[in-house]
Amino acid sequence: DTEVTQTPKHLVMGMTNKKSLKCEQHMGHRAMYWYKQKAKKPPELMFVYSYEKLSINESVPSRFSPECPNSSLLNLHLHALQPEDSALYLCASSQEGQGSEPQHFGDGTRLSIL
Amino acid sequence: QKEVEQNSGPLSVPEGAIASLNCTYSDRGSQSFFWYRQYSGKSPELIMFIYSNGDKEDGRFTAQLNKASQYVSLLIRDSQPSDSATYLCAVLTSGGSYIPTFGRGTSLIVHP
Numbered sequence: 001d002t003e004v005t006q007t008p009k010h011l012v013m014g015m016t017n018k019k020s021l022k023c024e025q026h027m028g029h030r031a032m033y034w035y036k037q038k039a040k041k042p043p044e045l046m047f048v049y050s051y052e053k054l055s056i057n058e059s060v061p062s063r064f065s066p067e068c069p070n071s072s073l074l075n076l077h078l079h080a081l082q083p084e085d086s087a088l089y090l091c092a093s094s095q096e097g098q099g100s101e102p103q104h105f106g107d108g109t110r111l112s113i114l
Numbered sequence: 115q116k117e118v119e120q121n122s123g124p125l126s127v128p129e130g131a132i133a134s135l136n137c138t139y140s141d142r143g144s145q146s147f148f149w150y151r152q153y154s155g156k157s158p159e160l161i162m163f164i165y166s167n168g169d170k171e172d173g174r175f176t177a178q179l180n181k182a183s184q185y186v187s188l189l190i191r192d193s194q195p196s197d198s199a200t201y202l203c204a205v206l207t208s209g210g211s212y213i214p215t216f217g218r219g220t221s222l223i224v225h226p
Contacts, residue, residue, distance in 0.1 A: 042202060042216035043158065056213065090157055100146035100165060100206060103214065108157040 004106035012112045023074040023091030032074040035090040116141045120217035133190040137203030146206040147186045153199045193224040
């Protein structure tokens with residue numbers, strides 16, 4: 001078990017569905033991240049929130065929409081995804097995102113697009 | 115372009131042996147170095163971090179950093195089959211976006 005909690009653990013959705021991935025941490029971290037990871041590849045950064053503000057968007061398609069309602073929560077809203085979006089989606093947090101501190105990952109959501 | 119290089123492996127070692135995992139990086143401004151273990155289908159788990167030249171030990175794990183050679187390694191002593199996983203090296207450069215650059219990972223197999 002990790003201190004970063006992601007739900008759901010698995011998600012299967014069609015290309016016309018709308019769903020959301022959720023991430024929660026209670027470590028008092030002020031930086032939160034979304035990563036996408038394909039099999040046998042390293043995690044690929046999607047978004048970074050620092051102090052609840054979006055600080056980095058790595059040119060992610062608009063069918064992925066992040067939201068940070070408060071310092072403990074991070075959502076990723078999904079709409080009209082493509083089969084190539086099937087992957088493991090990882091949430092991570094770090095203390096402030098401005099220093100040398102490590103990132104702590106959640107267990108991930110395994111997403112499959114039909 | 116910041117690059118972090120790892121041999122993808124697999125690195126196969128017998129149970130009880132020392133496993134040595136290596137990572138090189140291109141950015142001389144890199145200051146923080148992390149090793150993550152990732153089991154198949156699971157998320158990365160932080161196992162070691164190192165900031166200063168030299169060795170850092172934690173149980174069976176030792177991280178070694180040589181900034182002059184731009185090289186960081188992870189030694190696993192008394193390797194166990196449960197250590198079989200992919201090991202990701204991540205390097206962070208301060209003064210920039212503070213986002214770590216991940217290597218592609220090295221697959222380690224510890225056979226009984």
